[in-house]
Amino acid sequence: MTWHDELAEIRRRVEIAKQMGGAENIKRQHDGGKLTVRERIDRLLDQDSFHEYGALAGATKYDEEGRLLEFRPSNFVLGTGRINGRRVVVGGDDFTVRGGAADAAIHSKQVWGEMLADEHRMPMVRLVDGSGGGGSVRSFETVKATYVTAMPGFDVVVRLMGEVPVVAGCMGSVAGLGAARVAASHFAVMVRGSSQLFVAGPPVVKFGVGEDLTKEELGGSHIHAYASGAVDNEAESEDDAFAQIRRFLSYLPQNVWQVPPRAEPDDDPNRREEELLDLIPHNRRAGYDARRMIELILDRDSFFEITPYFGASLITGFARLDGYPVGVMANDPYVIGGSLDASASDKLCKFVDTCDTFHLPVVNFCDQPGFLIGREAEITGTIRHGVRALYAVFQTVTPWVAIMVRRAFGVAGAGHGKTTGLNFRYAWPSADWGSLPLEGGIEAAYKRDLAASADPEKLRAELEARFNKIRSPLRTAEMFGIEEIIDPRETRPLLVEWVRQAYEIVPTQLGPRTRMMRP
Amino acid sequence: MELRSPGVGRVLRMAVEVGAQIERGDELMVIESMKVEIPIKAGVAGHVKEIHVKVGDHVQRNRILAKIE
Numbered sequence: 001m002t003w004h005d006e007l008a009e010i011r012r013r014v015e016i017a018k019q020m021g022g023a024e025n026i027k028r029q030h031d032g033g034k035l036t037v038r039e040r041i042d043r044l045l046d047q048d049s050f051h052e053y054g055a056l057a058g059a060t061k062y063d064e065e066g067r068l069l070e071f072r073p074s075n076f077v078l079g080t081g082r083i084n085g086r087r088v089v090v091g092g093d094d095f096t097v098r099g100g101a102a103d104a105a106i107h108s109k110q111v112w113g114e115m116l117a118d119e120h121r122m123p124m125v126r127l128v129d130g131s132g133g134g135g136s137v138r139s140f141e142t143v144k145a146t147y148v149t150a151m152p153g154f155d156v157v158v159r160l161m162g163e164v165p166v167v168a169g170c171m172g173s174v175a176g177l178g179a180a181r182v183a184a185s186h187f188a189v190m191v192r193g194s195s196q197l198f199v200a201g202p203p204v205v206k207f208g209v210g211e212d213l214t215k216e217e218l219g220g221s222h223i224h225a226y227a228s229g230a231v232d233n234e235a236e237s238e239d240d241a242f243a244q245i246r247r248f249l250s251y252l253p254q255n256v257w258q259v260p261p262r263a264e265p266d267d268d269p270n271r272r273e274e275e276l277l278d279l280i281p282h283n284r285r286a287g288y289d290a291r292r293m294i295e296l297i298l299d300r301d302s303f304f305e306i307t308p309y310f311g312a313s314l315i316t317g318f319a320r321l322d323g324y325p326v327g328v329m330a331n332d333p334y335v336i337g338g339s340l341d342a343s344a345s346d347k348l349c350k351f352v353d354t355c356d357t358f359h360l361p362v363v364n365f366c367d368q369p370g371f372l373i374g375r376e377a378e379i380t381g382t383i384r385h386g387v388r389a390l391y392a393v394f395q396t397v398t399p400w401v402a403i404m405v406r407r408a409f410g411v412a413g414a415g416h417g418k419t420t421g422l423n424f425r426y427a428w429p430s431a432d433w434g435s436l437p438l439e440g441g442i443e444a445a446y447k448r449d450l451a452a453s454a455d456p457e458k459l460r461a462e463l464e465a466r467f468n469k470i471r472s473p474l475r476t477a478e479m480f481g482i483e484e485i486i487d488p489r490e491t492r493p494l495l496v497e498w499v500r501q502a503y504e505i506v507p508t509q510l511g512p513r514t515r516m517m518r519p
Numbered sequence: 520m521e522l523r524s525p526g527v528g529r530v531l532r533m534a535v536e537v538g539a540q541i542e543r544g545d546e547l548m549v550i551e552s553m554k555v556e557i558p559i560k561a562g563v564a565g566h567v568k569e570i571h572v573k574v575g576d577h578v579q580r581n582r583i584l585a586k587i588e
Binding site for chain 1: 525526527528551552553554555556557558579580
């Protein structure tokens with residue numbers, strides 16, 4: 001006796017599962033410019049590396065003899081596979097089966113996937129579509145009752161962010177639990193035009209608050225990658241989203257017990273770029289291209305920008321130095337002068353927490369005029385979000401270096417590094433700092449004198465001239481208030497030296513942080 | 520195409536007038552924000568159809584500054 005018949009039955013059901021919601025629904029998915037969940041998984045992973053779990057799960061109907069009449073596969077496809085040769089857990093919603101809603105899902109499949117990532121310490125990749133396994137009132141009909149809303153397995157979801165990289169692709173119109181599964185990640189990407197994200201979709205919104213909006217108006221990538229920060233990056237296509245997910249993961253270890261993976265260095269560690277000599281204009285009011293500065297200093301073509309449009313006054317991303325992965329931050333003077341507003345502070349928190357969780361050393365190019373000022377800045381809670389950002393910096397354990405490119409003013413400026421204790425940094429000759437900038441600061445400190453003066457403009461000019469004389473960073477260096485002022489062209493060789501040392505320290509700091517990060 | 524203010528600030532100077540022909544990347548005006556001069560550049564070529572601000576105006580983030588056709 002062999003088990004041929006049983007094996008044939010298993011194969012038959014697996015084949016049915018691969019048909020997903022049927023030809024008609026698949027066509028509809030393709031007509032909407034979208035791939036099916038199985039196509040997505042194939043394109044995301046290294047070729048032929050997918051190993052599926054739970055293909056046999058689904059809704060069935062049997063006749064009285066116990067023969068299978070109907071098999072509708074679960075609308076959550078789960079398994080492991082490889083990305084750049086390293087194993088990950090991947091789970092994707094199948095929109096062709098009941099729009100990805102919970103009434104067609106076997107919810108323990110989702111939870112098991114998260115537990116697999118947790119216990120086997122592998123990155124978790126979620127490809128979310130539809131309601132992402134969330135509720136639909138149709139389930140009430142099946143269960144014949146309502147239920148108290150709950151988040152099964154959410155404790156694992158929460159723990160994961162402190163242990164393994166969690167990445168989410170928002171692949172369609174995603175609402176409720178699906179939206180939460182996107183946001184509960186270190187990196188979330190959505191596809192321009194074909195994916196939307198919201199707490200509740202247009203019909204519920206129209207009923208609840210009277211707004212009559214299209215899906216795109218309510219939660220397109222122009223909302224979430226730009227204004228809300230609910231996702232980090234925008235992709236031009238599904239393939240672009242998969243490429244971004246693969247790239248994001250390439251800088252990170254498999255879990256917090258490992259050292260981030262070094263790539264074969266392909267750039268001269270001693271490269272000195274002449275362009276750096278005059279990148280920062282002498283005119284303090286003029287901007288410069290901060291992304292160009294990053295390109296010139298980090299390994300060539302190694303910078304992957306994360307959250308480029310939200311909180312845009314702060315540039316954040318991963319890069320490599322002599323092949324070693326690092327987190328990079330720089331202020332963008334062309335966006336609100338590079339100051340920290342509530343959005344940029346929020347972005348800083350998540351980015352620095354992610355770097356610290358995965359032991360990525362941080363390079364901070366500081367040109368910080370301070371927290372954003374003005375009424376709007378007050379209303380949006382700049383000071384509280386800003387202070388949270390400072391906490392994030394001060395709570396880091398991972399090695400940190402600041403390059404003092406230009407300004408460091410006020411409380412926000414003091415967050416360029418852990419300004420208590422050894423605060424490792426280099427300054428450029430363009431450095432300019434203080435608790436208040438002279439422009440504006442003079443008006444505040446000499447308000448009475450200026451008011452009493454017969455010629456306030458003349459007095460202001462005199463005061464400015466007087467203060468400008470002591471503004472040179474050399475005066476700060478005389479007091480050892482800055483440890484070293486360097487030729488900007490020397491930045492790369494010095495950072496390479498630093499990163500090599502940093503990666504001597506990283507192996508002594510492995511494991512989860514005592515304070516696990518929040519999304 | 521609408522040009523919007525990238526952040527809070529003050530209009531420092533104007534480089535064009537209504538009707539001017541412009542190329543992509545041309546500077547239309549400069550906004551000063553947090554003591555840094557921020558050039559507002561055309562994302563497309565065309566002519567300036569409307570200008571909604573004048574020198575000295577305070578602008579909030581996202582305020583429409585000009586329209587290009």
